[in-house]
Amino acid sequence: MxxxxxxxxxxxxxxxxxxxxxxxxxxxxxxxxxxxxxxxxxxxxxxxxxxxxxxxxxxxxxxxxxxxxxxxxxxxxxxxxxxxxxxxxxxxxxxxxxxxxxxxxxxxxxxxxxxxxxxxxxxxxxxxxxxxxxxxxxxxxxxxLRRAVFQESALAVLITGLGAAVGGFGLNAMLLRRTRAIADTAARIADGDLSARAPVGGRRDVFDDLAADLNRMLARIEELMTGMRTVTDSIAHDLRSPLTRMKGALVRAGDSAAPEPVRLAALDEANTAADSVLATLNALLDIARAESGLSREMMQRLDLGALALEMTELFGPACEDAGQRLLCEVPAEPIVAWGHPALLRQAVGNLLHNAATHAGPGAMVHLIVREADGGRARIAVADDGPGVPAEHLGRVRERFVRLEAARSGPGSGLGLALAAACAKLHGGELILADNEPGLLAALEIAVRPRT
Structure with missing residues (x-):
């Protein structure tokens, strides 16, 4: 009832x-x-x-x-x-x-x-x-005398009762108006309008705080839902080609009339396509875990300078093979942060891989670790290559986004998306900027653990 x-x-x-x-x-x-x-x-x-x-x-x-x-x-x-x-x-x-x-x-x-x-x-x-x-x-x-006192007291009680009733009904009307606005927003969300937001007035009262928190939650939900749709569409688009190649290769490998070398080459092609699909799916899984916070239980204290030196030693040969030089700059005093070691290594590795792949021969690549403002640390990879056009700096961190110059090479367009998700997991952000020339990609992360 x-x-x-x-x-x-x-x-x-x-x-x-x-x-x-x-x-x-x-x-x-x-x-x-x-x-x-x-x-x-x-x-x-x-x-x-x-x-x-x-x-x-x-x-x-x-x-x-x-x-x-x-x-x-x-x-x-x-x-x-x-x-x-x-x-x-x-x-x-x-x-x-x-x-x-x-x-x-x-x-x-x-x-x-x-x-x-x-x-x-x-x-x-x-x-x-x-x-x-x-x-x-x-x-x-x-x-x-008693009647006079009683009548005056009764009048006072009546006035007090009316005042309390008016105040109570007025307060109830205000509460209903504010709560119904929030309930209407929830109903619109339930009907599929993910852009609906609760009204926030200028009173800065508890209802404005509730509406603001609700709007942040709704914005996050819309972001995740939009990202899910984008990922679904991108997976359907980007995995179609390797799966099609895999199917064609398996058909050729299964042709008993084909020469043995052709069948073996087809199996190698199918294996390569399968590796590409698995790499894409693993990258998407890592991004999803980072964005949802499921990787937070793996966080521990680590020295960011030592991590940068380790990644320099690992990617130094790849940069040399690309005709580049890789230099690492770390502070004399260790910068200790609360982080996910494997995910940070993967994010920094993606930034170094992008530099080695796109900066071009003769480029100078710098891996720099230093303190940043607001209780943060910065791990930056800067190169002096062709860089990224300014109008595309906001897009390249999205999933499956690859510029025209990079579409002819290998890759899934998930490297910067993973780096951005890693930064978000660590309470920071991925910053992309013009290095004049080249690209500056910086992971800014919180030094202390998020509460």
Whole structure:
């Protein structure tokens, strides 16, 4: 069962309002009890005062004082009177004469002939000589004060509840708007629109951060999906030729009427085509493992200078055979990085192989290791050959991309793609630039391991 998103803020608002109402009732009861205690204490204090006054000044003076107070008509809710032994009022407030006062102590009585009914809390205190002091509190005045406080408090609770409800529904509307935008983006992605991106505002709040992270993830997914389609198309295109040659060679080798030398040559051709296909597939597998991070468990600390010297010794003869010179420059202090030894050797070997293949006779090839900015190290291969046109520097690192000048020679167009994937695995990038003349290809990798 799907619950409407607006139910939650409604339930939260109702719960908050209920809590406020319960709190208001509790405060009202506590306030009523406090007022009752305060009024009882006031009545007892007035009784004690008038008793002391009567002892010191006499009953006549007390009667005069009570009459004077009755004429003032105090608004504190209390009335005072002096009665004789027969219950007749001698002095004080006229209203007390109609009340059925007790002989002594407290009693709650009803004032007769009043609509609505009017209650009084009466305290009687004998003074001696047949006289009784009567202190009466108008409970209606107390109730009026209580109602006023309760009404103002209820109004405050209502305003608070409305404010909380408006804020809650407003916040809910904002959250729904932001989350629905992200959900709509996910739905578009699910429908096949890999270019869909979540909107990022200028607030830099948690939703903008979430949308930005989601967009980076979507960009990465689109990149991988696009790369997968490109690889699929490229594999179908680039493997068609060697597989076709292999099939033709196997057909010729299987021809029993063909001379033995022809059949053996056909088998050699088929074997060469098979090696080409396997090399291409292995290179694609290495690139996929590097780009997906599956090779990260093979990372270890290694000396980049020692690795460069090893690769120089390995590729020196190949450069000499191509009529070139290979020089290696490493710093005096070792540059130790966290890397994948086999993959780094393969990437550097690809760069050196490209230089040996395309720089041409008489070229000077430099393998340089040095520190770079931002906690990185650089392994660069620079030559002074014909180089790569500036408009193609961004393309040659893609899979299966081979320029026209290189299409007549062997190769699959995966060397620079593997080097770029290796750099990415190591938290860096492959940089291609004009060496003026020639090509500069540099692997910039992070020295410390990625967390």
């Amino acid at each position: 799907r619950i409407n998103a607006w139910i939650w803020p409604g339930l939260a608002s109702a719960a908050a309002l209920a809590a406020l109402v319960i709190g208001l009732v509790l405060v009202d009861r506590a306030g009523e009890a406090a007022i009752a205690r305060q009024q009882a204490a006031t009545a007892a204090a007035a009784r004690d005062y008038f008793m002391a006054f009567a002892r010191e000044e006499g009953a006549r003076a007390l009667a005069t004082a009570l009459n004077r107070r009755a004429r003032i008509s105090a608004q504190d809710g209390f009335r005072y009177a002096l009665e004789d032994a027969q219950g007749r009022m001698i002095a004080g407030s006229d209203v007390i004469s109609s009340l059925d006062a007790p002989d002594e102590g407290w009693r709650t009585v009803v004032e007769p002939d009043t609509r609505p009914r009017r209650l009084w809390r009466v305290l009687a205190q004998p003074l001696g000589g047949g006289l009784t002091l009567v202190v009466a509190e108008d409970l209606g005045a107390r109730d009026a």
